[in-house]
Amino acid sequence: MPELPEVEVVRRGIDAWATKRTISHVDVLHARSIRRCEGGAAELRAALEGDAFRCASRRGKYLWLPLTRANDQALVVHLGMSGQVLMQPPREEDETHLRVRVRFADDDREMRFVDQRTFGGMHVDEVIDGVPSSITHIARDPLDPDFDEAATVRAICHKDSEVKRVLLDQSVVSGIGNIYADEALWRSAINGRRRGSALTSAQVRMVVSNAREVMLEALAQGGTSFDSLYVNVNGESGYFERALDAYGREGEPCRRCGAAIRREAFMNRSSYRCPRCQRAPRGGAGTG
């Protein structure tokens, strides 16, 4: 569920609450939430305790918190499907799915990683040229000041793959998930099953531009939320759901032409589109 806007909301919360405080203690309550650390929880604890987070950075759906003393190390966090980062008063009761707790010396608030489905996780990693080495394969996202839109459009146009699949490929462009991919395609009146190589560069440019726009609008609303699963660091939900034009609107009228929005299976998940505005490619071959 958390895509770029939701992760950015969380990043801002962490940046405001969890930086420049000495880390006093780290509790790992679920081993699966620690990824890519050979030494597991012990390694994570050793790296963090006594140090402090300098700031909170983000690329796509990945967050990382560079350390102050160990200048080239950072805590990398991915929320996965159901991850939350909450800044809680220490006396607050543990959440059912609390996985990692980071306590600070001032004991004002503690940082809690809560994750129902454990698709998310964290690890400590070396930062090289400003990015953790484990996420160098993640492309820049459309909100990155150095995002190269022209290069991204060229890359998508050269893909012999359905354009929605390409939008979800974080090595091509990052931050876009199932919700914002459907929204960007609806705004562009393009069917996600059409192949990147079958679209004009103007069409692809429109899709990329719309993805950026819809994510900026969602960010301004505090993100999208369907239930209590996605919340900011204070446990509050965003308001963008009501602004969605396609995602989750099966059977409801298209806001552009009135046709009933259709839900289809795609890549083991659901896609929503307008059957009139976003016509299917001929024969599913994607050449139309």
Add this chain to the structure above:
DNA sequence: CAAGAATCCTGCCAGC
């Protein structure tokens, strides 16, 4: 090498 499928995980809900 690229594209696409399988996999991980738990809670919830419809249907029987």
Add this chain to the structure above:
DNA sequence: TGCTGGCAGGATTCTT
């Protein structure tokens, strides 16, 4: 009532 199957889906790993 209680079980089962389907669904939610991001990123990695495996297969074609």
